Amino acid sequence: MAEKAILYDATRCTACRGCQAACKQWNENDELIPTEENGVKAANRGSYENPPDLSPRTWVKMEFRETDAGGAVRWLFSRRACMHCTEAACVKVCPSGALYHHELGFVAYDKDICTGCGYCIDACPFNVPRSDRNLITGIAKMDKCTFCTTPGLDRIAQGWEPACVKTCPPKALQYGDRNQLIAEGKKRVESLIARGWANANLYGEKELGGLHVMYVLDDHPAVYGLPVDPQISAATIAWQDVIQPVGWVVGGLTILGLGLNYLVARASANSDKEKKNAARS
Amino acid sequence: MPQEVEKYRKPTRILHWVHMVSFCLLFLTGLVLFIPGLGIIAQDSWTRVIHRIAAAIFIIAPLIYIPLNLKATAKGIKEAFSWGIEDIGWLKAAPRYYFLGDESDMPPQGAMNTGQKLWWLIVLVSSVVFTITGLIMWFAKTTASPAVLQWMVFLHDIAFIGASSMLLLHIYLGVIHPTMTEAWKAIYKGTVSVGYAKKHHAKWYEEVTRRKEVKS
Numbered sequence: 001m002a003e004k005a006i007l008y009d010a011t012r013c014t015a016c017r018g019c020q021a022a023c024k025q026w027n028e029n030d031e032l033i034p035t036e037e038n039g040v041k042a043a044n045r046g047s048y049e050n051p052p053d054l055s056p057r058t059w060v061k062m063e064f065r066e067t068d069a070g071g072a073v074r075w076l077f078s079r080r081a082c083m084h085c086t087e088a089a090c091v092k093v094c095p096s097g098a099l100y101h102h103e104l105g106f107v108a109y110d111k112d113i114c115t116g117c118g119y120c121i122d123a124c125p126f127n128v129p130r131s132d133r134n135l136i137t138g139i140a141k142m143d144k145c146t147f148c149t150t151p152g153l154d155r156i157a158q159g160w161e162p163a164c165v166k167t168c169p170p171k172a173l174q175y176g177d178r179n180q181l182i183a184e185g186k187k188r189v190e191s192l193i194a195r196g197w198a199n200a201n202l203y204g205e206k207e208l209g210g211l212h213v214m215y216v217l218d219d220h221p222a223v224y225g226l227p228v229d230p231q232i233s234a235a236t237i238a239w240q241d242v243i244q245p246v247g248w249v250v251g252g253l254t255i256l257g258l259g260l261n262y263l264v265a266r267a268s269a270n271s272d273k274e275k276k277n278a279a280r281s
Numbered sequence: 282m283p284q285e286v287e288k289y290r291k292p293t294r295i296l297h298w299v300h301m302v303s304f305c306l307l308f309l310t311g312l313v314l315f316i317p318g319l320g321i322i323a324q325d326s327w328t329r330v331i332h333r334i335a336a337a338i339f340i341i342a343p344l345i346y347i348p349l350n351l352k353a354t355a356k357g358i359k360e361a362f363s364w365g366i367e368d369i370g371w372l373k374a375a376p377r378y379y380f381l382g383d384e385s386d387m388p389p390q391g392a393m394n395t396g397q398k399l400w401w402l403i404v405l406v407s408s409v410v411f412t413i414t415g416l417i418m419w420f421a422k423t424t425a426s427p428a429v430l431q432w433m434v435f436l437h438d439i440a441f442i443g444a445s446s447m448l449l450l451h452i453y454l455g456v457i458h459p460t461m462t463e464a465w466k467a468i469y470k471g472t473v474s475v476g477y478a479k480k481h482h483a484k485w486y487e488e489v490t491r492r493k494e495v496k497s
Contacts, residue, residue: 096320122427122430138419269459
């Protein structure tokens with residue numbers, strides 16, 4: 001089946017945060033409203049960004065950036081959520097198979113079998129997964145954007161677009177076949193370059209084997225807070241591709257060796273006994 | 282002459298079994314992470330809760346033992362690091378002995394033979410690695426940098442692979458191997474027969490009997 005993706009066009013986004021609200025509503029991610037009656041003191045963080053970070057109940061969030069573009073201030077908006085990588089570090093480290101690739105390419109999640117180990121949180125090159133964690137007992141559950149494939153709330157299986165895409169008023173978010181969206185994204189980048197945005201680019205076409213959330217940007221990815229050339233960490237590779245296979249080999253050889261030893265040692269012990277018995281009689 | 286000699290004192294035996302049970306719990310609840318098919322039994326964090334309870338016992342048990350048994354602790358640790366020419370002889374003779382029961386080349390051994398010393402050394406080193414990396418993963422989970430936490434898992438896994446495969450060997454030699462008849466009794470009841478002591482730990486037996494003579 002053709003892979004699906006989301007294309008986010010930062011140049012069309014008005015940062016209305018309709019996607020944030022639609023995501024919470026569809027996925028039933030109610031959150032405490034931080035009012036003084038709820039025991040939260042209002043704090044000025046110097047930004048319209050709200051909430052301040054992704055959380056187990058905030059799977060998509062708009063980021064606001066002010067940059068200095070040759071003396072003029074630019075106010076940039078960017079979307080922060082799971083990137084649904086093809087080479088997904090989280091899927092690689094997830095020990096229970098709770099994180100897996102959906103047949104349409106993105107990273108789906110079976111929350112029921114999450115053990116709360118938090119390996120995905122440490123492995124993600126985009127720092128996306130979040131969990132509520134009891135530090136003493138270690139009890140935790142991870143949460144992240146599931147591309148609207150949460151069982152019971154699966155929009156994709158219904159043939160619908162994700163909730164964030166559905167609600168986006170300026171059509172900055174689009175959902176469709178990944179290949180078509182790449183072509184569409186490149187067309188927009190070309191038109192941006194033609195209009196003088198020399199650094200315009202399509203982010204996510206090749207990164208980590210291809211992301212299933214791609215960005216049309218009018219400037220360098222770093223300006224939008226995106227990692228340039230994100231990588232699966234060396235620790236992830238050393239641990240998953242080296243140490244775990246070594247562990248299986250060492251464990252397997254040990255059991256094999258002990259079994260072999262048992263057979264040989266028992267046979268020789270028995271023949272010793274027979275010799276003694278024979279000597280006695 | 283008594284028919285039995287004491288091999289392990291009671292506090293040492295209790296520490297052994299407390300450590301054994303807690304390590305087996307740690308081993309099984311950790312093994313789940315290596316077998317994706319078992320993920321289903323690890324859901325909702327409960328294996329990780331057991332892992333923490335067992336870890337607390339694993340760490341606290343020696344911390345109680347050590348101040349109450351300073352002399353035995355010092356002796357034990359010293360023994361783990363005392364290696365000599367006889368250990369090479371043991372390693373050379375070991376395959377013939379453990380496969381064929383041929384002990385003609387076995388040099389006389391102290392309270393611990395070379396194999397036991399090797400295992401004891403692995404226990405000491407891996408316990409320290411498990412404890413340090415484990416405590417960091419436990420209590421600094423939300424504060425340490427992701428890279429630090431990932432390398433802690435890496436080190437924890439190396440200790441896991443080394444200690445667990447050697448644990449299989451340890452259990453096998455104590456319980457299953459056809460000629461290891463009294464190792465089990467030594468750690469269960471605390472004594473071994475004089476015959477077994479002379480045969481398997483000649484140097485240690487000499488030492489023990491000499492001490493007895495001096496005392497009496």
